Amino acid sequence: MAIPVKLLGGSRLVLLSFILGLLLEARAGKIRYSVPEETDEGFFVGNIAKDLGLQPQELDERRVRIVSRGRTQLFALNARSGGLVTVGRIDREELCAQSARCLVSFNILVEDKMKLFPVEVEIIDINDNTPQFQLEELEFKMNEITTPGTRIPLPFGQDLDVGMNSLQSYQLSSNPYFFLDVQQGANGSQHPEMVLQRPLDREEEAVHHLLLTASDGGNPVRSGTLRICIQVVDANDNPPVFTQEQYHVSVPENVPLGTRLLIVKAADPHEGVNGEVTYYFHNIDHKVAQIFQLDSYTGEISNKEPLDFEEYKMYPMEIQAQDGAGLMARAKVVVKVLDINDNAPELIITSVTTAVP
Template sequence: MCSAGRRWGRRQRVLLWGVLLAAWEAAWGQLHYSVPEEMPKGSFVGDVANDLGLQLPALPDHGVRVVSEGRTQYFSLHEKTGHLVTAERIDREQLCRLVEKCVLRCELIVEGEMKVYEVDVEIMDINDNSPTFKDMELEEKISEMTAPGSRFSLPRANDPDSGQNSLQSYELSGDEHFSLAVQTGPGGDQRPELVLAKALDREEAAFHELVLRAIDGGDPTRTGTARIRVTVRDANDNAPVFSQTEYTVRVPEDVPVGSVLVTVTATDADEGLNGHVKYSLKKAMDMASDIFHLDHETGAITLLRSLDFEEGNFYELEVQARDDGDLFDTAKVAITVADINDNVPEISVRSALSEISEDAPSGTVVALLHVHDRDSGANGEVRCSLDGNVPFLLESSQGSYYRVVTARELDREQQSEYNVTVRASDGGWPALQSSRVLALRVLDVNDNAPVFSQERYSA
């Protein structure tokens, strides 16, 4: 009951901070909220109507709605209260697997006023995942001639939670011959190592059973365990050595599946089985293991599935070369993905009129458009234009928004309908294009007097 109360108290503080921050930034046309992950559908996110100063009874009349980027709409607007609420249960680890700060963006469209407000919602982590090892049963083979103080790399646990809720420490139990050392990597990650504390004697004990425990910093804490069986065997005095400490490769995102991207090479001066090197990936539970395959015998790294620059543009692998005597060397492989122009600009009609009076003044807004291209650099730079000689202009609004406005007063008697084609073209080579057609009907006003066919009639 106490731990549940503390968790609820933390959630209340997170929501209160999100409300205060939103009230301060509302004047700038952008709202920021925060909400814990895994909240049920319909949970309160923020009072956008109050923060933006919108009158509650007028919300339906103004056509106020929420639009989220992407296919899934995670937020919606409660029509009666004007509150922004969750439309789906949100799993932070599923949405933001590779980023530390998880922010979902949506837009509040006020159609009656042709206004757009940006809303950022930070998804706060809760301790809903335990540290896990890729393999629950591990085996280490160590020579009985190994000197005390020698270290052996152990598998790392993975915890998709972030911050204090993620993996914090390791513990080792089971045998006086071994102890645990934890090294801190360049990125702050913890790397457990098995340390030989006392000399081994195969005749005294051929096997040693150990338990490696990974612990997170949540409240309450969560743990994951792996059992380690150490087999004692004969001497091996030469470890494999990689030809490079770090391999770097740059590939375009359209490289064919099955291509060999790079081959790592390690040599061992020993003979026989002690000199037989096998390669393995040591970064467990990482997305890269689903994209790349390492040949255990040749060291060739091949592509398992198509790359997408927009999904990920950099991958780092840690490769280990281990001989049969369990001596090893490690090297890093850095793979950079280069962008190509493979995404067509997307034109979204946020709001549009279907009819307009012929006496509407010049500059009347008939449509609000949003243009987006998922490519980067010049490939993602979009230019918009209108096709044909039409009495309309395209004006750049805020960010990636454009407005279609009348260039002059219309005349229904000359033309009663228009099909306005908006075309978007990116800056790639060759350029990719897309278009949207806006249909607009001109309404008549009484602006013409009756006219006789003759000025004078005689009979």
């Protein structure tokens, strides 16, 4: 950028062009380190003085400092040892969610020589999260005339760790009526399904209690469980039917809390208990469950937390309708968040001091 400067004692303007690429000479290769997450404050990451070709005491003498665009400073320089150390405990899941690699990039500025050295620190995942289900217990009803081979999708578990530390397998407790079949999604995700392998008999066994276990691949292995309670009921030949297969709604991100966003509706022709329909979320992300609320009797979906376009532009979810005899139907719902102008432009300035003749 050309900056006009007025000289003392005259009106002549001189254009000085300051081009960052000419003033700051960065090394061609990055300095790379790795550090496990959840380490204590002051954990030694690497000998930055040695990698810069300096002695520890030169860090202060040559005004060496970290230049970072992040709002939170994760690392600091130890002028006594010449090392790069952690400022506090680093939570990989909070920093990078479930990205395959978690990289933190910043620059080291050697101010007296006007040189920038790029640094990249990889945060290594540790097995500090247990697989969890959104529910502790799943209760539903099945008609005794349900045909063997019928598949019942089960809630999937979630593990915030990555790689082998993430959720790896499911197991269903041994029983003569159901077996577990895990379907692989296109993105490698696992979707557990329970398959009926022999006819149900309400007179023989009216209630089935099962346990679904989700395990990760860490050492030692961590696991979470979901209790499943199945009530066998008499015949009912008409399941609920949603008015739409998919529901779509668009709402501005500043919509007030508790706003009714849309209503899903499923009809059942039966009278009495068999015709009473209740609604539940099915297989939705923990974050979505925290933001939205579903009235199990009216099918009304409202927001109980603020929406943020910059965080999520779209919220997909699945609603399950179940009548009093246990027959079910499912419909998809997509809530699209509309952006409003609620963020001011952010200017990031890195300043250095040097003499210009």
